[in-house]
Amino acid sequence: xxxxxxxxxxxxxxxxxxxxxxxxxxxxxxxxxxxxxxxxxxxxxxxxxxxxxxxxxxxxxxxxxxxxxxxxxxxxxxxxxxxxxxxxxxxxxxxxxxxxxxxxxxxxxxxxxxxxxxxxxxxxxxxxxxx
Ligand SMILES: [Zn+2]
Numbered sequence: 001x002x003x004x005x006x007x008x009x010x011x012x013x014x015x016x017x018x019x020x021x022x023x024x025x026x027x028x029x030x031x032x033x034x035x036x037x038x039x040x041x042x043x044x045x046x047x048x049x050x051x052x053x054x055x056x057x058x059x060x061x062x063x064x065x066x067x068x069x070x071x072x073x074x075x076x077x078x079x080x081x082x083x084x085x086x087x088x089x090x091x092x093x094x095x096x097x098x099x100x101x102x103x104x105x106x107x108x109x110x111x112x113x114x115x116x117x118x119x120x121x122x123x124x125x126x127x128x129x130x131x
C-alpha cells in the first residue's frame with residue numbers, strides 16, 4: 001500500500017513518494033537539469049524515465065558501460081538530494097550546484113570504496129581482509 005505524505009516546499013499536494021521524487025513541480029526542473037547536463041557531458045541523448053531514475057534500472061539506449069554508470073550515479077545523487085531536503089525549506093536546495101556537490105560526494109565515496117575493495121595485493125577483497 002502506498003503511503004500518503006503531506007508534501008513540502010509549498011506545492012501543497014498530498015501525494016505519494018513517487019510525487020515527492022518524480023512528479024512534484026519542485027523536482028521536475030531538477031530532473032530536467034540533470035538530463036540536460038548528462039546529455040551535454042556525455043554527448044548523447046540521455047532519456048530519463050522513472051524506471052531508470054527511481055528504480056535504478058539500467059538506462060535504455062546507452063551502450064557504453066561507463067556512461068551507464070554515470071547516469072546511474074547521477075540519478076542516485078538526485079534522489080539523495082531530494083530526500084535529504086524534502087522536509088526543509090531552503091532556497092535553491094534543488095539547484096544544479098547542489099546537485100553537482102551531491103554527485104561529486106557520491107563519486108568520491110565510490111572511489112574510496114573501490115580502493116578498500118582492491119587493497120589486498122594477493123587479490124583478496126575486503127571481505128577476506130577483515131575476517
Ligand atoms: Zn509536491
